[in-house]
Amino acid sequence: MLREKDLSKELILLEKIVSNILRKEKISLSMDMTAPDVEGWDSLNHVQILFTIEEELGIQFPINEIQNLNTIGDLVKLMNKYM
Amino acid sequence: MKYIIEPPKSWKIKNEKNIEENVYFNLLRKFKESDTIFEIIKKSGEIKKLNKKKCIHLSRNFASEIKKNIQNKNSDDQIKIMGIISASEESVILMLASLYLGAHHCICFEDLSPEAIYQRLDIFKPDIIVCKKDLQKKIESALAKNKVVKTSILVIDIEKIDNLPPQKDKVINYKNNYNLFTLFTSGSTGKPKAIIHGVREYLKYAKITTKYFFGVKRYSKIFTAVDAGWINGHTYAFYGPLLSGGISIINEIPTLISIPRILGKYLNQIRPECFYTSVTLLRLLKSMTKDHEKLSNYSSKDFKIERIGSCGEPLAHHVGKWAIDFFEPSRKSIVNTYFQTETGGILVAPRDEDLAPKDYSCVGKPLKELGLFQAKDLINPEQLAKENIQPNELLVKNYWSGIFNMVVSDKRSKYFTDSGYFRLHDVGYLDDDGYLYIGGRSDDVINVSGHRISTSEIESICLNLDLIKEACAVSASDSLTGEKIVLYLTPSKIICEVNPIIIKIKQTIENKLSKYHLPSRIEFFNELPKTQSGKIMRRIMRDLAENNYFNEKLDYSTLANKENFLKSKELFLNSKKN
Structure with missing residues (x-):
């Protein structure tokens, strides 16, 4: 099982992407947060975040896996899986 | 108190007596048993095809389930079904089952808060509520508030319905005084309005406009990528295509479809003649494409879409131009439709005979x-x-x-x-x-991604909070959603920390209304600008919301509380500097 420390690179990248998309100064995320916990992370911004992650990492997430994301931690683990 | 508004007598069609309509049969008669009627992009990513035989089996069985779960209903009265359900396999089977029962259906968005559901229940008074499993708790909490409406909840489970032995209940016809469906929309008062459509005349219009504006005919495919709770989700994703013998594409992944590679994949696989979606989705798609990128970058070169359409809100010229460049449709005008829930179907849209417009924001030439x-x-x-x-x-x-x-x-x-x-x-x-x-x-309604949001809905929720003395919600333009909500408030007492109050206000708005009602910005003033009669001068606040600075060129001559407002203005400008 991945320890949180091992996912810090992905979490930092996600924070950078989310800060850019939501046009805020550095946003702090944690693994147990969900999208509604982050001001401005609505369904439209969610799509742009996913798209930007794919572009940055040169990957394509399978649709069924994107649909099953509940927490920031789920997204970070998904990023790690496909990197 | 509820008011019933009907068109004037001169507008009403003379009722033909004793005419009954088998809508279920009429909707399906153009298809053979093996013909596909719906292609559904499932949440799993797979595409599921429903042919006529399967549609009949599922809808007949589900109709039987609905009937079994309705209590104390006079057999002469029309059944009323409320579906709290997004565009999905479940929503189309529900609508077909409703037609099987000669029922009056009302589809609502899944995103509604329990409070908003309760308001709709109170007006529509359904005999039964249908939803997917994950929404059951939310609806139970809405029902608990509404002691007047006695109704049961039925969870729709396609697999379970499919495995039932074929039920043999007969189809129920629509009688003269029956209604086909209700959709709710926001009005300027803040309370939802029920827009009720009848049977014959509405279906006539759905069929004519689907053929005329989208060219849908037997076996052609139309992908209307909108939610089931919208009028387009009824007229151009369900009734219109079926009546024309066309195949409707139903999308269970609403926002993901705006990712270019995903849209390209599905358009390439499904190959619809027509792709019709909201302006917000087009803007979102545009934000994720590079200059000069085409749909053919994401699909095979031999696929050519015939026509694209847009709906929900005004289309900006540059977005329309981008859409034509990106999609490269055979028809060079976008079916940029103009209509409302109240109109049932398209009133005006560019037609095939219109040439490619000089300005894509145009909605075409109204018929004389x-x-x-x-x-x-x-x-x-x-x-x-x-x-x-x-x-x-x-x-x-x-x-x-x-x-x-x-x-x-x-x-x-x-x-x-x-x-x-x-x-x-x-x-x-x-x-x-x-x-x-x-x-x-022309009224105080904001259009956020095609959702009509009443400013007074938001304001009245804020004014119900002890902390808030005055509230003014206005719109400002937004590159993705078309318009966004900006909320200006005056507190009823001195506040030191603004952020906790903003969080509380947002939570209250989301709980009582929906996430679509959330303001993108909330700002505090000591006093809002008012006329002599005490009315808040919304035009000043609209200008401020749009530009985010005080426009010295505006006319402040009718401002009654000039001195206090200008002091507020100083505070506002100072807080911006900080």
Whole structure:
């Protein structure tokens, strides 16, 4: 099982992407947060975040896996899986 | 108190007595048993095809389940079914089952808060509520509030329905006084309005407009990528295509479809002739494509879409131009549709015979038979002032068969002028060639991604909080959603920490209304600008929301509380500096 420390690179990248998309100064995320916990992370911004992650990492997430994301931690683990 | 608004007598079709309609049969008769009727992009990513045989099996079985779960219903009364359900395999089977039962259905968005569901239950008073498993708890909490409506909840489970032995109940016909469906929309009072459509005339209009504007015919595919709770989700994703013998594509992944590679993949696999979606989705898609990128970058070169369409809100020219460049459709005009829940179907849209427009924000040329005019062309200035109609508000002179049967509202909503013209409550103009351009709402309704949001809905929720003395919600433009909500508040007492209050306000708005009602910005003033009569000067706040600075060129002459407001202005500017 991945320890949180091992996912810090992905979490930092996600924070950078989310800060850019939501046009805020550095946003702090944690693994147990969900999208509604982050001001401005609505369904439209969610799509742009996913798209930007794919572009940055040169990957394509399978649709069924994107649909099953509940927490920031789920997204970070998904990023790690496909990197 | 509820008001029932109906079109004037002169607009009503003479009721033909003793005519019953087997809508279920009429909708499916153009298809053979093996013909696909729906192609569904499932949440899992797979595409599932439903042929006529499967649709009949599932809908007949589900109709039987619905009937078993309705208690104490007089067999002569029309069944009323509320579905709290997004566009999905479940929503189409529910609608078909409703038609099987000759029922009156009402589809609501899944995103509604329990409070908003309760308001709709109170007006519609369904015999049964249908939803997917994950929404059951939310609806139970809405029902717990509503002690008046006795109704049961039925969870729709396609696999379970499929495995039931074929049920043998007979189809129930629609009688003269039956309604087909209700959809809720926001009005300027803040309470939802029920827009009720009848059977025959609405279906006639759905079929004609689907064929005329989208060219849908037997076996052609139309992908109307909108939610089931919208009028387009009824007219152009369900009724219209079926009546024309066309195949409808239903999308269970609403926002993901705006990712270019995902859209390209599905358009390539499904190959619809027509792709019709919201302006917000087009903008979102545009934000994720690079300059000069085409759909063919994401799909095979041999696939060519015939036509694209847009709906929900005004389309900006640059977005329209981008869409034509990206999709490269055979038809060079976008079916940029203009209509409302109340109109049942498209009133105006560019037609095949219209050439590629100079400006893609144009919605086409209204047909002469409709009689669409600016109010000032039909009504004198004194009468306009008396009826509080803006000179450039759009009016319709002549009956069209898609118009609602009735509206149930808590206000005597002004749908018709004193002289009997239909009011669209949108402003617009016709250019020298007769092409129509829409300016926006003439009432206090904001259009956020196609969702009509009443400013007074939001304001009244804020004013119910002890902390808030005054509230003013206005719109500002947004590159993705078209418009966004900006909320200005004055507190009822001195506040030191603004952020906790903002969080509380947002939570309250989301709990009582929906996430679509959330303001993108909340700002505090010591006092809002008012006229002599104490009315908040919304135009000043709208200008501030749009520009985010005080416009010295605006006319402040009618401002009654100038001194206090200017002090507030200082505070506002100082807080911006900080």
